[in-house]
Amino acid sequence: MMRPLGRAAAAGAVLLALLGALLAVHHQRLDSATMDEPFHALAGCEYALSGTYWANLEHPPLAKLLAGASAGLAGARPPRLPEPFSFRTAESPQPFLYRNEISPERLLAAARRPFPLLFAGVVLLAAFAAWRAAGPLAGLGAAFLLAFEPTLVAHAAFLHTDVAAALGFLATVVAAHGTLRRPSRLRWAGTGLLFGLSLAAKFTAVFLGPILLVLALAWLLVRHRETGRLPLEPLGGVLLASAVAGAVLLAVYAVSMRNMPSAEAERSVRYFLAGRQVSSETVERIAGLSRHLPLAGHYVAGLAGVAEQNRRGGGINVFRGEVSVGGFPSYFPVAFAVKSSLGFLLALLLAAGLLLARRVSPGFGALVFLLPPAYVFLASVASSYNIGVRHVLPAVPFLAVGAAVVIVRGLPRGVAAAALAGLGLLQAGETLAVHPHEISFFNLAAGGPSRGHYWLNDSNLDWGQDLVRLARELERRGAEAGTTVAYFGGANPEYHLPKARFFDAATTPPTPGLYAVSSFLLAVGPELMALRGDGQRAAGYERLRRVVMKRGIPEGRVGYSILLYRLPDERTPPP
Numbered sequence: 001m002m003r004p005l006g007r008a009a010a011a012g013a014v015l016l017a018l019l020g021a022l023l024a025v026h027h028q029r030l031d032s033a034t035m036d037e038p039f040h041a042l043a044g045c046e047y048a049l050s051g052t053y054w055a056n057l058e059h060p061p062l063a064k065l066l067a068g069a070s071a072g073l074a075g076a077r078p079p080r081l082p083e084p085f086s087f088r089t090a091e092s093p094q095p096f097l098y099r100n101e102i103s104p105e106r107l108l109a110a111a112r113r114p115f116p117l118l119f120a121g122v123v124l125l126a127a128f129a130a131w132r133a134a135g136p137l138a139g140l141g142a143a144f145l146l147a148f149e150p151t152l153v154a155h156a157a158f159l160h161t162d163v164a165a166a167l168g169f170l171a172t173v174v175a176a177h178g179t180l181r182r183p184s185r186l187r188w189a190g191t192g193l194l195f196g197l198s199l200a201a202k203f204t205a206v207f208l209g210p211i212l213l214v215l216a217l218a219w220l221l222v223r224h225r226e227t228g229r230l231p232l233e234p235l236g237g238v239l240l241a242s243a244v245a246g247a248v249l250l251a252v253y254a255v256s257m258r259n260m261p262s263a264e265a266e267r268s269v270r271y272f273l274a275g276r277q278v279s280s281e282t283v284e285r286i287a288g289l290s291r292h293l294p295l296a297g298h299y300v301a302g303l304a305g306v307a308e309q310n311r312r313g314g315g316i317n318v319f320r321g322e323v324s325v326g327g328f329p330s331y332f333p334v335a336f337a338v339k340s341s342l343g344f345l346l347a348l349l350l351a352a353g354l355l356l357a358r359r360v361s362p363g364f365g366a367l368v369f370l371l372p373p374a375y376v377f378l379a380s381v382a383s384s385y386n387i388g389v390r391h392v393l394p395a396v397p398f399l400a401v402g403a404a405v406v407i408v409r410g411l412p413r414g415v416a417a418a419a420l421a422g423l424g425l426l427q428a429g430e431t432l433a434v435h436p437h438e439i440s441f442f443n444l445a446a447g448g449p450s451r452g453h454y455w456l457n458d459s460n461l462d463w464g465q466d467l468v469r470l471a472r473e474l475e476r477r478g479a480e481a482g483t484t485v486a487y488f489g490g491a492n493p494e495y496h497l498p499k500a501r502f503f504d505a506a507t508t509p510p511t512p513g514l515y516a517v518s519s520f521l522l523a524v525g526p527e528l529m530a531l532r533g534d535g536q537r538a539a540g541y542e543r544l545r546r547v548v549m550k551r552g553i554p555e556g557r558v559g560y561s562i563l564l565y566r567l568p569d570e571r572t573p574p575p
Contacts, residue, residue: 009127009136013143017123020147021116021156027436028116028157032467033108033490034459037159038093041111042079044068044159045096049078051259054085057272057302058309060249061256062200063164067111074110075102085264087271098492111159119156122167123147126397129174133365134405137417141404144424146397148431150341154438155390161202162390168198169372169394170401172208173215176241177368180219183233185240192241196248199299203306204394207375212238214371222364253295265294269301276305277312310384316524316531317386318457323527327384332377335389338446338455343427344400345443350419351403354410369402388459439465440560449560453519462519462561464489470516470558471496479514486544487562488518488525505529505540510547512569517548519561 040063043056048068056064072078077100080091098104123146131139146152155162172194179187195212198205216234224230257265269290273283286304290297313325322328337345354360373395380392408416434441434449440461442452452461467487474480474497486503487493493502501508503515505525525541552565 006136009140013127016143016147017120021120024116024156031465034463038097038490040159042093042096047256053257060200063161066114067159070113071111077101130401130404134408138404138408141420142401145400148428150431150438150441162393165202166394170397188237188240192244195245199249200252250295262294266290313384316528327386329381331386332380339389341427341430343423347403347423351406359410369398373398437559457523466559466561467491483514486517488520505537512567515565
């Protein structure tokens with residue numbers, strides 16, 4: 001039977017997981033559609049309701065499939081796709097979201113519904129892993145460090161792949177660790193099931209392949225040192241897990257493409273790869289694979305498209321006032337440092353200090369919880385797609401578990417309990433202080449969220465999440481009809497603010513009045529349009545930025561992503 005401390009720790013971990021998920025649900029209510037969500041909602045409903053896979057090959061289907069099934073249960077219809085298919089006449093994301101059978105608010109809420117549950121799963125699984133390594137106090141400490149972690153709480157509210165990837169990474173590695181200690185074919189098959197679901201959630205899960213192999217090789221060395229033998233069963237287990245993972249991955253694609261003939265699957269692959277400017281030789285090879293095995297063709301096409309995007313540069317990256325298409329090698333470590341709470345960072349520093357002081361002897365378990373984050377961060381150095389700390393989110397649960405385990409093992413129980421409670425409360429206070437704007441969180445050492453734009457932008461700060469809040473603020477002021485809105489995001493300003501003037505950078509002159517401008521557009525609106533080859537809009541956004549910065553009178557902000565300026569009645573230079 002579980003002892004009283006164990007029962008209290010288990011109840012505490014469940015309570016913390018629920019509180020974290022409820023915090024995500026609470027800010028979700030007024031979060032407008034972020035930049036990617038309309039496209040993901042359309043794709044998810046296509047997979048779940050139509051059984052075809054024309055949209056969004058650059059992400060595997062699992063997270064979107066869950067969202068589409070949830071939206072379908074709420075009454076959403078699938079996207080309207082012409083036969084024969086054509087991107088020119090297919091329904092686009094915003095009309096799908098705003099002209100569906102149900103309201104956009106209801107559709108978006110239903111599509112987002114699975115993701116707070118996945119976040120709760122991350123917290124509980126981390127608690128289990130830390131508990132198994134160092135007892136109930138470590139489990140409760142890991143849950144406390146994750147339940148209020150601001151980036152997790154932020155992204156648990158949105159229809160995206162990042163929280164699913166974090167859960168998949170943790171589940172697969174924890175299962176592999178347990179299987180190495182108590183091997184059996186059934187356990188390896190279970191590890192493969194989790195591995196396959198992770199692969200079906202996000203392309204970065206391919207990192208799990210080498211991670212599992214390194215863990216197996218390290219375990220071989222440990223066993224050889226203990227017994228003098230070199231058992232090769234772990235390598236066979238990894239092979240079995242990989243085979244099962246491949247089958248599970250293809251099964252998820254099979255569900256998503258169940259009504260898609262092979263000829264249409266090949267055409268979809270060709271459309272996607274051509275749009276990503278993949279070489280003709282690679283296109284033909286992947287199209288040939290799609291012809292014989294459409295499920296594998298879709299997955300490989302997505303991988304190839306992501307790799308080509310990373311090689312060419314996926315978009316405009318903002319980092320400490322600099323702009324780049326090719327990315328910054330130090331982007332993700334710095335983003336993690338400024339976007340993590342001080343409570344979380346102090347927990348990591350305390351754990352590192354205990355390790356350096358040799359208060360804790362690192363064993364194989366240290367490799368289990370340090371290798372995945374190390375691999376994720378090292379791989380991020382070469383990334384040219386620096387649009388958010390969320391891309392290294394799979395590292396965060398491992399770091400929390402590792403820190404909790406080291407603190408419990410390295411300090412007396414009472415001191416460890418006080419340290420974990422204090423650090424957890426500090427983090428909870430930091431997150432609650434910025435709620436409901438967790439997506440824009442920056443710690444106090446970085447200047448807080450109001451100075452976050454000096455460090456980063458995009459999904460670190462302004463992902464389009466505050467348009468509904470802007471509508472409420474302008475209604476409160478009675479200023480909707482006199483406001484010009486320059487918005488970046490996935491929501492539709494004309495739906496949420498029908499009386500306002502929408503800023504079209506190609507045609508709208510910056511005349512006097514109140515302006516609501518997305519932080520991202522002020523940061524890189526001209527550069528983004530120039531990258532897309534739209535010189536007219538690039539000039540329009542540059543003109544807006546220059547006038548706002550030179551003559552605009554600040555009148556507040558909405559969240560931390562939309563800034564309010566008033567342009568006074570003064571002669572405005574012509575375009």
